Amino acid sequence: MIDIPASLPRRHLLASSASALAAIGMATWTRSATAQAPAARPLPASASWKNPASVIVHSSTTVETKRSAFGTSIITPADQLYLRNNLPAPDASIVADRDAWKITLQGVQRPRKLTVRDLRSMGLETVAMVLQCSGNGRGFFPSKPSGTPWTVGAAGCVVWSGVPVRAVVEALGGLSPGMRFMTGTGGEKLPEGIDPKTIMVERSVPASAMGDALLAWEMNGEPVSLAHGGPLRLIVPGYTGVNSIKYIKQLAFTAQESDANIMSHGYRITPPGGKGDPSQPSVQEMTVKSWVNSPHPESGPLREGWMQIHGVAFGGLQAVKGVEVSIDGGKNWQKARLVGPDLGKYAWRQFVLPAHFSPGSYLVTSRATDMAGNVQPEQRVENQSGYNNTSWADHAVKVTVA
Amino acid sequence: MIDIPASLPRRHLLASSASALAAIGMATWTRSATAQAPAARPLPASASWKNPASVIVHSSTTVETKRSAFGTSIITPADQLYLRNNLPAPDASIVADRDAWKITLQGVQRPRKLTVRDLRSMGLETVAMVLQCSGNGRGFFPSKPSGTPWTVGAAGCVVWSGVPVRAVVEALGGLSPGMRFMTGTGGEKLPEGIDPKTIMVERSVPASAMGDALLAWEMNGEPVSLAHGGPLRLIVPGYTGVNSIKYIKQLAFTAQESDANIMSHGYRITPPGGKGDPSQPSVQEMTVKSWVNSPHPESGPLREGWMQIHGVAFGGLQAVKGVEVSIDGGKNWQKARLVGPDLGKYAWRQFVLPAHFSPGSYLVTSRATDMAGNVQPEQRVENQSGYNNTSWADHAVKVTVA
Numbered sequence: 001m002i003d004i005p006a007s008l009p010r011r012h013l014l015a016s017s018a019s020a021l022a023a024i025g026m027a028t029w030t031r032s033a034t035a036q037a038p039a040a041r042p043l044p045a046s047a048s049w050k051n052p053a054s055v056i057v058h059s060s061t062t063v064e065t066k067r068s069a070f071g072t073s074i075i076t077p078a079d080q081l082y083l084r085n086n087l088p089a090p091d092a093s094i095v096a097d098r099d100a101w102k103i104t105l106q107g108v109q110r111p112r113k114l115t116v117r118d119l120r121s122m123g124l125e126t127v128a129m130v131l132q133c134s135g136n137g138r139g140f141f142p143s144k145p146s147g148t149p150w151t152v153g154a155a156g157c158v159v160w161s162g163v164p165v166r167a168v169v170e171a172l173g174g175l176s177p178g179m180r181f182m183t184g185t186g187g188e189k190l191p192e193g194i195d196p197k198t199i200m201v202e203r204s205v206p207a208s209a210m211g212d213a214l215l216a217w218e219m220n221g222e223p224v225s226l227a228h229g230g231p232l233r234l235i236v237p238g239y240t241g242v243n244s245i246k247y248i249k250q251l252a253f254t255a256q257e258s259d260a261n262i263m264s265h266g267y268r269i270t271p272p273g274g275k276g277d278p279s280q281p282s283v284q285e286m287t288v289k290s291w292v293n294s295p296h297p298e299s300g301p302l303r304e305g306w307m308q309i310h311g312v313a314f315g316g317l318q319a320v321k322g323v324e325v326s327i328d329g330g331k332n333w334q335k336a337r338l339v340g341p342d343l344g345k346y347a348w349r350q351f352v353l354p355a356h357f358s359p360g361s362y363l364v365t366s367r368a369t370d371m372a373g374n375v376q377p378e379q380r381v382e383n384q385s386g387y388n389n390t391s392w393a394d395h396a397v398k399v400t401v402a
Numbered sequence: 403m404i405d406i407p408a409s410l411p412r413r414h415l416l417a418s419s420a421s422a423l424a425a426i427g428m429a430t431w432t433r434s435a436t437a438q439a440p441a442a443r444p445l446p447a448s449a450s451w452k453n454p455a456s457v458i459v460h461s462s463t464t465v466e467t468k469r470s471a472f473g474t475s476i477i478t479p480a481d482q483l484y485l486r487n488n489l490p491a492p493d494a495s496i497v498a499d500r501d502a503w504k505i506t507l508q509g510v511q512r513p514r515k516l517t518v519r520d521l522r523s524m525g526l527e528t529v530a531m532v533l534q535c536s537g538n539g540r541g542f543f544p545s546k547p548s549g550t551p552w553t554v555g556a557a558g559c560v561v562w563s564g565v566p567v568r569a570v571v572e573a574l575g576g577l578s579p580g581m582r583f584m585t586g587t588g589g590e591k592l593p594e595g596i597d598p599k600t601i602m603v604e605r606s607v608p609a610s611a612m613g614d615a616l617l618a619w620e621m622n623g624e625p626v627s628l629a630h631g632g633p634l635r636l637i638v639p640g641y642t643g644v645n646s647i648k649y650i651k652q653l654a655f656t657a658q659e660s661d662a663n664i665m666s667h668g669y670r671i672t673p674p675g676g677k678g679d680p681s682q683p684s685v686q687e688m689t690v691k692s693w694v695n696s697p698h699p700e701s702g703p704l705r706e707g708w709m710q711i712h713g714v715a716f717g718g719l720q721a722v723k724g725v726e727v728s729i730d731g732g733k734n735w736q737k738a739r740l741v742g743p744d745l746g747k748y749a750w751r752q753f754v755l756p757a758h759f760s761p762g763s764y765l766v767t768s769r770a771t772d773m774a775g776n777v778q779p780e781q782r783v784e785n786q787s788g789y790n791n792t793s794w795a796d797h798a799v800k801v802t803v804a
Binding site (some may be wrong): 051054070071072073074075076077078079080120121122123124125126127128159160161218219220221222223305306307308310339340341342343344347350352354 | 453456472473474475476477478479480481482522523524525526527528529530561562563620621622623624625707708709710712741742743744745746749752754756
């Protein structure tokens with residue numbers, strides 16, 4: 001059972017940890033429902049280095065990449081990558097001596113505490129992957145679920161470097177018997193006077209996910225920034241962002257899933273109108289998805305002529321096989337071309353289709369297929385919190401050509 | 403013949419365009435021979451956004467990435483990428499309306515002027531490639547050639563997006579007969595009172611290089627910055643950086659190489675003590691090269707134990723087949739592992755070799771082999787200007803383990 005202090009309404013805890021923090025007076029701020037001028041909202045202190053022209057600041061813990069800012073160079077630069085912190089970022093002092101950061105390893109034959117310096121000696125791997133918030137696409141749900149109304153920009157394709165989790169586990173003698181989950185705990189500072197389980201960031205994924213997981217100290221060629229989880233972040237390729245634990249202070253192989261609220265009740269596929277509970281599917285593996293980034297009304301007026309329709313496509317745990325594009329809202333489809341380097345199955349691919357546009361209105365969208373033959377669906381799966389929206393209909397862009 | 407005003411000593415023009423500019427009073431500054439505190443030198447205005455902790459500022463037109471700043475995530479972030487401009491960057495007004503930038507196409511069946519907006523409609527491709535200054539490694543020449551004493555940091559692996567040159571040529575009816583070179587001309591503002599040919603940035607490469615060349619408007623996911631040649635840069639993968647013309651204002655297919663000084667006399671493999679002339683080999687295609695980035699004395703004190711030796715390797719026009727590492731200055735070699743995504747033949751690969759270090763001194767280096775079987779040489783090829791240094795002996799790092 002989750003122990004909730006009487007002074008804190010349970011719905012706050014279940015709705016979002018940011019609300020819970022607000023209720024106990026920790027400094028966060030959120031977008032006013034009536035706010036109309038995104039440019040006026042300041043970037044969070046930990047992410048003050050982001051490019052304000054490329055992002056939409058929703059709150060002090062949520063920043064989205066503008067759809068028109070996504071380029072065609074596959075890797076999303078750090079200064080335009082989305083930000084979504086479940087709790088405020090820890091004090092910047094934790095990145096002052098990165099190599100001294102400690103992580104406790106549990107559920108292995110020889111549990112121990114390791115520093116980043118230790119980890120650096122144990123192995124090195126690099127992976128390119130889509131980092132995507134579980135709620136990316138929530139903004140397209142007509143039900144307007146609570147939470148940040150992301151459209152497409154709570155996602156990016158980034159490169160991580162660190163030690164493979166499997167190398168660390170091997171060095172510590174392998175898993176203890178019966179351990180079925182890999183459970184990561186974040187190093188955020190928790191407020192006093194509240195049961196940590198109600199607010200801490202702790203997530204479990206199947207232990208098999210350690211196969212390609214990293215304990216990463218580098219993102220896109222630079223030490224992982226505080227905003228993105230430095231000095232050390234657990235990276236679980238193919239899983240939604242919440243499973244890649246920032247400021248990771250403990251990695252435990254466990255017999256059961258974590259009973260922290262964020263795992264047991266949060267991030268569940270809850271029927272509309274319902275409340276999250278452990279019997280519902282957890283939001284973990286990503287599935288096949290794509291969207292068009294250009295043309296887009298944000299990019300300015302469109303003129304008659306040829307355009308290179310382009311966007312991104314990814315498969316979650318599998319590579320993308322192909323992408324089709326429609327300019328009439330899904331009545332007719334044409335095969336797009338995948339272009340640029342292939343950075344591996346966890347990365348997104350960039351697709352391009354040249355098309356001639358006469359004056360008129362168009363509904364432009366894309367539909368990806370993964371290597372297992374799964375096709376991106378037309379419709380979203382309705383759920384209370386607006387998770388896992390992969391609907392190609394929702395991601396369609398209406399453009400007018402003069 | 404090159405026409406040089408009587409007031410300008412010829413040696414200035416041949417030594418470097420920066421010196422020539424200084425001679426006629428254009429604002430540039432260079433590192434004083436006695437300067438000892440790199441941190442005190444300011445970043446050039448056009449590159450003020452670079453990370454000062456990751457770079458060495460040599461002059462107002464030359465900035466080098468620190469060897470210890472190279473990460474292991476393959477792509478070099480823009481804020482630590484080297485900078486080398488042959489002339490001062492144009493005024494920032496040229497990136498105010500990027501789509502309006504014009505380029506003249508010549509030596510094709512239907513020569514014409516095109517805007518970036520036109521180019522965007524004509525095609526889209528993305529390429530990852532090593533961008534490397536011809537003089538990278540010059541600092542290892544005992545002869546101390548004039549020019550920036552780069553060690554390894556006048557190189558990076560970056561991603562470019564733009565229209566394939568071949569798509570533009572096809573759209574303009576193909577090449578005119580007899581055109582053997584692709585000649586790009588930069589859009590830098592040239593000083594009055596001096597023959598443009600003596601100072602302009604104009605380079606020719608074989609017309610066949612257009613096969614993978616781009617006219618690029620995006621680098622690493624963002625519009626190409628002014629410092630790196632925006633709004634439009636010619637990208638010639640596999641060739642040294644000087645051939646990828648910034649602010650390109652003309653792309654001409656020509657029967658002869660350009661007679662601009664930078665082509666006819668500059669960037670030539672000139673015998674030691676000699677002067678550049680058109681009979682000498684031009685610095686164009688890159689060849690197989692690698693170096694170790696870690697361990698490195700800059701990274702701090704090294705302790706006994708396991709280390710992951712890592713670095714980068716590339717083949718120029720060919721992919722890398724493999725890399726060997728030596729910790730005893732080349733007496734013994736061990737095969738390293740290529741790790742991380744493979745971004746194509748023009749990109750560099752990251753290599754890793756775990757090694758146990760007892761207390762002592764080590765001379766750590768690497769030797770790459772390309773797909774054609776070319777092996778990175780032990781010795782540099784001596785030349786007057788210190789170009790094309792691929793010597794694995796020169797790139798060795800001496801480290802001491804306590």
